[in-house]
Amino acid sequence: MARERIRTEEYGKIRRITWKGKPAADAYYRDSAGNRKRILRTADTWPRAERALKDALKDLFVESESDLTPTSTVAELIDLWWLEWLASKPAVQTVVTYESRKRQIVKGLGGVQLRECTVPRVDRFLKSVKQSKAHRTILRAAFGLAVRHGAMKHNPMHNVASMPAKARSERRAPQAPDAAAVAEMLTLFRAWDRGKDGRGVTRNHPLEDFGKIEFATGARTNEVLALTWDDIDLDAKQPTVTIRATLIQDEHGKVLRQEFPKTENSERRLLLPQFAVEVLLRRRVESYNEKVFPNGRGGWIQDANFRRRWWHEALKGSKYEGIVPKDFRKAVATLVARQMDAKTASRQLGNTETVALKHYIQRAAEGPDATALLESAFRSAVPDVETD
Known part of the structure; x- marks a missing residue:
């Protein structure tokens, strides 16, 4: 049976060996580029060598303080995304608008962990507020950041319901004063x-x-x-x-x-x-x-x-x-x-x-006067038509 391949940024079985006459522990791991490498630590006893090896492996794969995990909350995600977004220097008025929408999102979803952000849960939140394009833009971008950080596998905003369209009776054609x-x-x-x-x-x-x-x-x-x-x-x-x-x-x-x-x-x-x-x-x-x-x-x-x-x-x-x-x-x-x-x-x-x-442009209440055109076309097509 083929040996199972070690996943990227993970390590395999830890072995206790003797290295140059000393107790040692070693293991193979794959770095962030996918390369297979070996790591070894020695000590005066095998348990201490194994403990030193585990500490070294932990240091290899430690995540930065800004990294997100599946247990991070939406509030933590939004804070991280907000700083990244502000660095793009958006217009002041856009910042003001997004700030109020951000507060609503944190109030409604802030304590939810990223692994709990299912499509139904996010969909229910959007339907519970008077959602705007800004709500959806913020969530789509923030969840996209979480996917890039490996904290989420999929962006739930890709599958939530579209914004409800206005009913035909609620749509008004432009009305302009003369x-x-x-x-x-x-x-x-x-x-x-x-x-x-x-x-x-x-x-x-x-x-x-x-x-x-x-x-x-x-x-x-x-x-x-x-x-x-x-x-x-x-x-x-x-x-x-x-x-x-x-x-x-x-x-x-x-x-x-x-x-x-x-x-x-x-x-x-x-x-x-x-x-x-x-x-x-x-x-x-x-x-x-x-x-x-x-x-x-x-x-x-x-x-x-x-x-x-x-x-x-x-x-x-x-x-x-x-x-x-x-x-x-x-x-x-x-x-x-x-x-x-x-x-x-x-x-x-x-x-x-x-x-x-x-x-902006009000539709004309009356159609154009096309009587002459229609009369001419009709007479040309049916020249011998009789009228009462």
């Missing part, structure tokens, strides 16, 4: 900007001006709020705005300008219509720092204040209550797509054409 609705909302914004707050102090907020620039560009909220005067060229024959940054919040809630936009398609230079030029010329004369839309203290406007307080309060009680800044992007996309084409609309928004069609 230019008349935008004009009415701008009037509401103007009244709110010039109104008084709960203390009786005039607000003097830039909501109307923001709305005009949003409608002039179709840019994202935080792209407009991140604009500086270096991004605006009002002296050109055709004034332009360059979208090349966005506002983000760091892990401490501080608002920062990120010197690149959301996606590769987002960086773009847009021609400005005259109504936007007039707004920017006035704001340029009144400006006191580099920001186009500073807050009352000269800093960046916080997204939460802008969307949840200013915008919401300005439209509260009107027929436009519930409209959000993203709907202005839809209005721009729909208008440009209908007057030009979807590809041009996507370039205006800084999206791909697929994304623009799926999320």
